[in-house]
Amino acid sequence: xxxxxxxxxxxxxxxxxxxxxxxxxxxxxxxxxxxxxxxxxxxxxxxxxxxxxxxxxxxxxxxxxxxxxxxxxxxxxxxxxxxxxxxxxxxxxxxxxxxxxxxxxxxxxxxxxxxxxxxxxxxxxxxxxxxxxxxxxxxxxxxxxxxxxxxxxxxxxxxxxxxxxxxxxxxxxxxxxxxxxxxxxxxxxxxxxxxxxxxxxxxxxxxxxxxxxxxxxxxxxxxxxxxxxxxxxxxxxxxxx
Amino acid sequence: xxxxxxxxxxxxxxxxxxxxxxxxxxxxxxxxxxxxxxxxxxxxxxxxxxxxxxxxxxxxxxxxxxxxxxxxxxxxxxxxxxxxxxxxxxxxxxxxxxxxxxxxxxxxxxxxxxxxxxxxxxxxxxxxxxxxxxxxxxxxxxxxxxxxxxxxxxxxxxxxxxxxxxxxxxxxxxxxxxxxxxxxxxxxxxxxxxxxxxxxxxxxxxxxxxxxxxxxxxxxxxxxxxxxxxxxxxxxxxxxx
Numbered sequence: 001x002x003x004x005x006x007x008x009x010x011x012x013x014x015x016x017x018x019x020x021x022x023x024x025x026x027x028x029x030x031x032x033x034x035x036x037x038x039x040x041x042x043x044x045x046x047x048x049x050x051x052x053x054x055x056x057x058x059x060x061x062x063x064x065x066x067x068x069x070x071x072x073x074x075x076x077x078x079x080x081x082x083x084x085x086x087x088x089x090x091x092x093x094x095x096x097x098x099x100x101x102x103x104x105x106x107x108x109x110x111x112x113x114x115x116x117x118x119x120x121x122x123x124x125x126x127x128x129x130x131x132x133x134x135x136x137x138x139x140x141x142x143x144x145x146x147x148x149x150x151x152x153x154x155x156x157x158x159x160x161x162x163x164x165x166x167x168x169x170x171x172x173x174x175x176x177x178x179x180x181x182x183x184x185x186x187x188x189x190x191x192x193x194x195x196x197x198x199x200x201x202x203x204x205x206x207x208x209x210x211x212x213x214x215x216x217x218x219x220x221x222x223x224x225x226x227x228x229x230x231x232x233x234x235x236x237x238x239x240x241x
Numbered sequence: 242x243x244x245x246x247x248x249x250x251x252x253x254x255x256x257x258x259x260x261x262x263x264x265x266x267x268x269x270x271x272x273x274x275x276x277x278x279x280x281x282x283x284x285x286x287x288x289x290x291x292x293x294x295x296x297x298x299x300x301x302x303x304x305x306x307x308x309x310x311x312x313x314x315x316x317x318x319x320x321x322x323x324x325x326x327x328x329x330x331x332x333x334x335x336x337x338x339x340x341x342x343x344x345x346x347x348x349x350x351x352x353x354x355x356x357x358x359x360x361x362x363x364x365x366x367x368x369x370x371x372x373x374x375x376x377x378x379x380x381x382x383x384x385x386x387x388x389x390x391x392x393x394x395x396x397x398x399x400x401x402x403x404x405x406x407x408x409x410x411x412x413x414x415x416x417x418x419x420x421x422x423x424x425x426x427x428x429x430x431x432x433x434x435x436x437x438x439x440x441x442x443x444x445x446x447x448x449x450x451x452x453x454x455x456x457x458x459x460x461x462x463x464x465x466x467x468x469x470x471x472x473x474x475x476x477x478x479x480x481x482x
Contacts, residue, residue, distance in 0.1 A: 071342035101312040118377035136359035
């Protein structure tokens with residue numbers, strides 16, 4: 001079965017967590033809005049919900065046969081056991097999903113560093129609040145989240161190579177993306193944070209070196225980071241903390 | 242099996258979405274930190290993660306036998322099919338969970354109306370940003386979310402009485418809580434919003450009238466709304482939009 005991924009074509013955004021899972025699995029998929037001729041109308045029709053009785057609130061959405069699944073973590077919940085990216089047991093699936101939902105909270109907080117007041121305003125219209133929020137993020141929230149995942153890696157009875165047991169899961173892929181994104185957004189602040197989280201840094205390197213992920217990252221299927229996505233590099237927000 | 246719910250004893254917060262599901266199901270559970278003698282140490286030990294190899298990032302957490310499950314939506318994912326609060330089919334469970342994750346996003350945005358800069362600061366330290374964020378929330382975001390759920394209710398082939406098919410689900414309970422909370426936080430703004438969303442208002446009334454929910458709401462197991470939770474009534478944030 002060929003999956004269809006519906007997501008904005010010009011950003012990594014939340015769709016990237018799905019792209020990474022599909023790529024790591026070697027799944028057959030088409031990134032609908034990034035096809036050569038572009039398919040934004042198909043994406044917009046799906047979101048406007050006139051073609052489906054169970055419309056998504058927002059992209060990303062994944063079509064899998066007759067199913068249309070939205071919400072990033074929900075898509076990964078679906079893909080995980082089908083592609084060996086989550087344990088088969090219920091307890092293992094719930095734990096992997098719990099980690100993913102905490103990653104989703106982390107991502108929301110990264111996003112709000114540059115949009116603390118409203119998505120409907122430009123960054124330039126909310127700079128003072130963004131500076132305040134980003135400073136708190138770098139001082140308190142990023143260390144709290146990164147420290148949590150470092151602790152989870154260290155506490156795993158199967159060793160610190162993966163978040164869940166001894167195998168790659170979609171949570172590992174998402175955590176890779178977070179570290180990559182934070183490096184892009186906060187190049188001044190991240191080295192200090194990385195020094196305190198060696199297991200996370202090692203996980204990031206291991207994921208990046210996986211053949212399918214390395215091939216994906218080097219391809220033009222990987223949208224470059226930019227200032228329209230979740231992880232944006234605004235030097236004035238990148239304080240040393 | 243008696244469940245153990247671990248959550249802050251003095252607020253509804255995110256734990257309330259779990260409490261409502263347990264109450265609607267008539268499940269056997271103990272709200273650990275609200276027991277007469279208080280059990281905050283047990284809650285804190287669970288969060289500090291020294292007793293479990295898979296620690297929660299934050300409460301709520303549910304102990305179910307040997308399982309310790311955290312993240313509100315994940316707990317509901319677990320409880321749903323066990324207590325008839327989600328469909329048995331995979332497609333139905335994914336759809337219910339997708340709605341719950343969109344509700345979780347909505348809740349985050351409600352919270353950030355009073356804490357747009359940092360959880361580590363008091364509301365009084367971030368009032369100007371809170372006023373700006375709350376105004377955008379009431380003008381744009383609340384109508385967008387409420388409009389989405391109204392549309393989902395209207396599009397359900399089984400009728401508009403429930404979000405998912407013809408039976409109560411945990412998503413209905415959570416949406417009830419959102420309407421109740423918005424009424425508490427924004428008594429000036431909500432009447433106008435309610436007029437545009439009659440199906441949501443009717444769903445709220447139907448959930449409140451269910452015998453188990455009505456009994457719960459009238460009991461002292463229901464923590465009153467207050468200014469420490471997600472839904473806070475600060476009159477200066479409650480503009481007419």
